[in-house]
Amino acid sequence: MSIERTRNFCIIAHIDHGKTTLSDRLLQVTGTVADREAQDQHLDAMDLERERGITIKMHPVAMRYRAKDGHVYKLNLLDTPGHVDFAYEVSRSLAACEGALVIVDAAQGVEAQTVANVHLANKQGLTIIPVINKIDLPNSDIPTVKRQLEDILSIPAEEAILASAKVGLGIEEILEAVIHRIPAPKKWDDEKVRALVFDSTFDSYRGVVTYVRMMSGSLRAGDGVKMMSNNRPYEVKEVGVFTPKMEAREKLEPGDTGYVIANIKASSEIKIGDTLTGTKFPATQPLPGFQEIQPMVFSGVYPINTADFEHLKAAMAKLQLNDSSFVYQAESSVALGFGFRCGFLGLLHMEIILERLRREYDMDIIATYPSVIYEVLKTNGEMLNVDNPEFLPDFSVIDEIREPIVKCFIMVPNEYISPLMQLIMDKRGVLDHTETLDTKRVMLSCVMPLAEILVDFNDKIKSITRGYGSMDYEHAGHRADKLVKLDILVNGEPVDAFSSIVHRDKAEGRGRQLAAKLKEVIPTQLYQVAIQAAIGGKIIARESVSAMRKDVTAKCYGGDISRKRKLLEKQKEGKKRMKSIGKVNIPQEAFIEVLKSS
């Protein structure tokens, strides 16, 4: 089939705006899946992703559609992970398409996540087809949604297709629009192989399954290929397309979206955005836009039971097979023992990984306060990237510390504007502008430090707005600020697990909060225990745990001796299991308690 009759597109939608239903409907109408399979045929998502209301990875799917012009078209639908943590992956998936369907719920209107993803699609130069979905709902408000399309997304309202994926309204119109509005893939002058790698999965029998969009040239089993980022050569074992199951094909042609299996052992060998080319007549230039994926958020992850270290290590290795954007490295902490320093694409990615470790691998783990990557400019002009407060150089040699900032979109019902503005201020955000979305909602655009939205920003928005607010963000570079290292000292010794880089104005509050919480959980000792929060050498908060006054059993007679002795033995054992900071014995649970609360 000719490249003129091929279309590659994706769907951009907020949670619950109908992406899954619409995809299912497209598969059904094009006869890709039989009606009876249609309900749950669609792209398997992990439970966790379902719960979080997002889908990270869905298979692409190839459909055939006989259009009203009488021709049969090859339509490739690609999924995009709908979250900014995966913005780079999204951008590569978008780069594999020429157009995007932007789905907006006719009753809910435009949401934050839609805004962020439409921005990404515009950057890629994609043709956008707006679809107003769920028009069958009694509370749908099409005029308002149309105005939002124009005002918020700068999409001409007359282009909008009115649809209801649920009842099957407008599906054909969407398919016709895909054919007529989205351009066919660009033709290249040569036939050299250029395949954009936009995703991969791991199959324990066949190794890495690489998802590619063929830009030029064709690929078949037996071909020699290489990755342009590192020139690693492989032999192609199988090529095929997704229907949505993997189906082997003789070859992949220009414009096709499909998979390549080539004896690749680990997903770490595959880099999203890389260009796959032939070894015989290789392309001279890779496709544009390739970047090494960089973790944005770091945290120490420790087994609660120290004996589980090896299990945790094995679990992380398995997770990484499927997700090469997750990185980890062994580290040890005085307070928490042996664990791993882990890098994540963002907070959601971190939550997903931690939750998968807990659920799928049954690991009991604790994570330290997450950190972003700070750019540290030293007085000698040297620039360091610091993701762990432990490695921050002495402040006397630091010229400035720059922290990553983001542009954040928050959509909220009108009545919550003022508490939301307060929250933004509390989080060191600067409100850029507000836009009225409709009679009920506004969108607040602000610039915020990434570190501030890491921990509980989204939860707070949800709780302030009773669940009606939504938030998304895009990265906006680095900015210097008054950042300091906050240490927590127990009898003068720093407790590594609690060190953090924080803004000077927030250091005292956080220091006081940590010290107070530690005071609650540190058991009384023979000595008085001083708990201090310090910036550099300066103590900014202090608490103390008074020395234990009473540790004595009242009765000790003939019948009590064995029992009493065993109690003493148990008490002694308990102390041995505690972590010793200076001379202070602290149970690991105490550290965990504090980490959980902060």
Added chain:
Amino acid sequence: MAKNPIRHLYVHIPFCAKLCPYCSFHVETAMRNKSQRFLDALLIEIERQAGAFKIEPETIYFGGGTPSALSLSQLEFLLPRLRERFDPGRLVEFTFEINPATVSAEKARLLRALGVNRISMGVQSWDDSVLKTLGRAHTAAQSQRTFDTLREAGFDNINIDLMFAIPGQSHEQWMRTLEKTGALQPEHVSAYCLTYEEDTEFFRKLQTREFAQDENRDADFYEITMDALGAAGYVHYEVSNYAKPGRESLHNFAYWDGRDYLGIGPSAFSTVGAQRWQNVPDSRDYADRIFAGDSTASFTEQLSDATKLGETLAFGLRTNRGVPVSAITPWREQMREFRELGLLENSNGRLVLTRKGKLMADAVAEAFV
């Protein structure tokens, strides 16, 4: 057959009119078990033990439960027959625990006549509201009458058991109880901090937070006790025990010194040489085993020399005699730390707990186990 004679004999009488909500001792309220059959079983057990060990007690201690729950005729039956089964020639201290509600003048005179020379009275408090919290059957007025009755019957060695840190009890209430006790001038006072023992009603209430524990408040109770009883002329000779000079409990000292003792009756512990065992904690089962000629032990333990030494040091340290400095050589470093913390002091070649250290006896004792 142990070489050394048994010098300390304990007899457990497990019956109480009702259960106290804080008590975890082996106690039965079904008084029908308090039968002739049970008394016969006790006599058979002592007879059996007299075959295995040489029993020449210096001290006898009847504990419970409530030994005073035995009737006059039961006492008249049991006590003389018990004495016939060993050599009482060395006996110097014969203690009988009583509940203030169960001793008449007649019973007091009988006990005295049967050779009992020391009484331990479970007064607990001189405040009826506190007694109510404790679920005790007696009142403060009954305790007062019983104390007078005992004196009239000729007892010149009486211990009063008291409890503090009871839910709802104020420091002032406790001070009044101590003052009243001081005014009565018993020879001995045992003052126990309430312990929340597992499987008791009090423990459950602590778990459900109906009751709360506060280390500082409890420590204050201890301090008040030491001050008040010290001022009333008592020597603080063990963590929870105070006596007029020369009136320390010889029987209890045997436990703290790590000496051998033999326990008779259900749930009673014995330690002879390296052996420790406990009788089955059920009076029916106990009697059945006795009559079937079976062993009554439901728990046995072989004590290594190290364990025994550890125990002796750990529990010896609870008394004002302390432990010899020479015995703690392996723990010298730790002991020095405790001395620096003001918990221990050297007194004529012996290590003893300081006033502050008495409240921290377990933290110190832990080193030896």
